[in-house]
Amino acid sequence: MNNDAATRYLSLHSITNFAHVLLVRDDAGEPKTSPFGNAERVILSPQSQRRADRMHLRDEANLGTGPLAAHAWGVRTREWALRVAEALRDEHGWEAQAALEMARTSLRGLGLNFGSTPNTAFLTKVMVFAPEATGSTLAQVIQERRVEMEAWATAVADATAAAAKAKSRKKGKGKTAPAVEVEAEDREAEGPQGEGEAAARDEKMPPMPARAKARLICGLAPADAIDIALYGRFLAEVASAGNVDGAIQTTTSFSVEPAAIVRDFFSAADDFKIARQRLGTDFTDALSRLNAAAPFDAPEHEASDGYALDDRGAGMTGYQNFFNGSFYAHSVLDRVQLRRNLTNGGMDPGHAERAAQDAERAFVTAFVNAVPSAKKNTTAAPGTLPKLVLAHAGPRPYNYAAVFEKAIHRHEGVPSLIAAERLLQHHAMITRKQHIDPGAVLSYDIDTITYLDNLRDAGKLGPTEVDQPAELSPYCPAGQPA
Template sequence: MNRYLNLHKLLTVNSVLLVRDADGRPKETPFGTARRTMLSPQTQRRADRTHMRDQANTGRGPLADYAFGCRTREWARLTAAALKSQHKWKEEEAALTARTALQGLNISFGTKGSTADLTKVMIFAPESAATQLAAALNEHAEAVRAWMSDVASARTRQEESKKNKSKGKKKAAAAEEEQPAAAEEAAQDAEAAESKELPALPAELRKKMLLALAPADAIDIALFGRFLAEVNHSPNVDGALQNMPAITVGRAAGTEDFFSAADDAKLARQRATPPADLSTLDFLEAIDPFPADGSSGDHQGAGMTGYQHFVSGTFYAHAVLDRYQLRVNLRRAGMEADKAEQAARAAEAAYMDAFCNAVPEAKKTTTAAPGTLPKLVLAHSSDRQHNYVTCFEDAINENTTVASIEATRRLLNQHALISRKCALEPGAVLTYDLAITELLDELRAAGRLQPREVDRPDQLTDATADVAAVPA
């Protein structure tokens, strides 16, 4: 196998908002001859990762028997819940111990009441991490409680040190002119007191907690990687997947959709039959939106109005799977060579399915975006990465041609050029679109279609030939 699996996708969407910027507007980026609508890499990666996890959690696909990771700020809460439910710890002690023990690993927490038990950054760890953390804390319960007592004492000393420092600053300010040396000495003492850290976790407990947070056999951590700078000696993982921001092949095209939402209670009241003892005229006056007394009345207007943004277009998306890095990550997680090879092939098959089927789910109930299938997927392997975005530098004019058809022609022509100059294998293409199917038939009849056409994602590479097909 070549080291890199190169994937290219054309995805056509209509009136969606798959990702938005800080102002709630579609993301855009300048490229070539026009500004383009953009899908950020993290948006695509999130869709791919959750697609694979959801497939596996329901017993489908090649990763059904593999573990996955969980990226969250709630590890203290999850660990406390496991201590309470599995080891019968009291709720208050479990919550305080879980949070403090994670702080002992140098993990920072929020400072406000609502975030006090949430880590400052999301931590990507195996789904079983909370259970393993709780088991480690319970196994060393006696040492943990002794350590917690030391922590309480240390924090009391730190609080006293802060108070003394505050007093020391006032005294130093007053004595600085008369006794500069004494003032400097007081400042140094306060700084030394403030720099004291929490007592070190018991060595065996620390080792087991680090093991619980280690990537282990979480297949999505091996694929997507993780960076955990806060925890010393907890391994970071270089991701095996690379993703380009997806951009439209034509000029950014969006619309501001004005919406109005009805107030059901108001409508029901306005449609009610007049009471028997009230004349029709009196009833109409009772719901007059502009009553004579100047009150607000029962307005006929909508309950809420506003604007929402939608975009349409054909996106070019590109991803690369580093097969070597994936196997390195799995081996470093403790897998034997043959199991790592099997897991890597299963992960490749699952990712191929996600690349072809996963769509970001933003506004899914009002756009049905997850039901969209790609116009074209091109897959080929080589000894280096190949990004074909440059063939869309000149934006396609969607007023004169069908963007997805023209984009398919450009993409296949670019692949033919690079294949000839870099001696690449032809690869394979997959389409779910009738018009693209007819174009491929036309190119095949003319002897201009090099990649083979396949019907399923798992057929896009030979590396997944011995992996079970992903059920529909």
């Protein structure tokens, strides 16, 4: 296990240029911005970056190409009741509706709350991050203890019905007729599950059999899910299920130059309208109009349903914002926390060490390659690679955001290249004063590579230049493919 305090934290920094994109939006559909230093900046939220990284890790594993292909994964969803019910039906022969009700009641017994409308009655109110096999695991526990679980579920249903009836009688006293009707309509819209959920909040649910509950909680434990070990999880509703402190820290990415947001006018073509335009104008209609006794009473060209067809202009027009800029991004991997999470999940130390090394190589590769998808067909940045990536280890995280407190203006030169120079100069100073290893650097930009060559020739390039993302981690020998 890597217990070296001097290299506990792996700090990753990048400078990436994005052109004409809208990678994240606020609640009004606008690019997110924030004041920093002497200028307003465009920002990319940590959540969007973390999801892009996590999906990159999983997609590679699903294709069998990444270091994590052989590892177990977690799933973040509100649909665990549906997955448990599916396993009860398919693996243990339960009737579909009975399986749904048992799955929902069981998760409620653990402390999870469900939605109050017909569409959300079987969806938990919070997303639960659990191993992908959790549906089958919980279904197996329920099946093995079916007799006592069904008896408990019946007691829950009776208590819920009694509470709902008592609540209805209490509300009915002293109410006028219209008020009662409104409440009845609300309950009807809420649906039978929603009414039961409200009643359960007023009436304490009978406790689940202790042994069954303990085993179900164990089924929600993080186990060996590699992405839970990396990103952590917090499940306040079922505290004993095992909260996990994430091993990865992600900061908000921001433009190193003042926000450059463009309001783009767009028009969309209507295919049928374009087809009619290509046929041209039928001038015989004009002749018939001239020959008519009352020209304005002459028939217009009409569609088969009687509506006049207008061939003028575009099918639809509107506005959409996008932004340009070079962005600084920063993430940190706590190597000790990652190994702790894996061993707490049940891995032996040897297996945990191998898994941690695989996870680090995969995460570094995702940091280099993953980009938030946004509206991926029109305003995303597929295939974008960083101008510069810097990786180095130390006894604490090192965030270099302060280097860009003074925004870079276009009249000073190419912002991304100036940002790369600032970043490396700052890192050289930190390396000297903090006595940390200079690490490794990777670039996919010709001008930046030329700058690195000049530093190397002058004996001033501290980090080792590498050609593959995974080589930024010491667990990938030089020359080995990512």
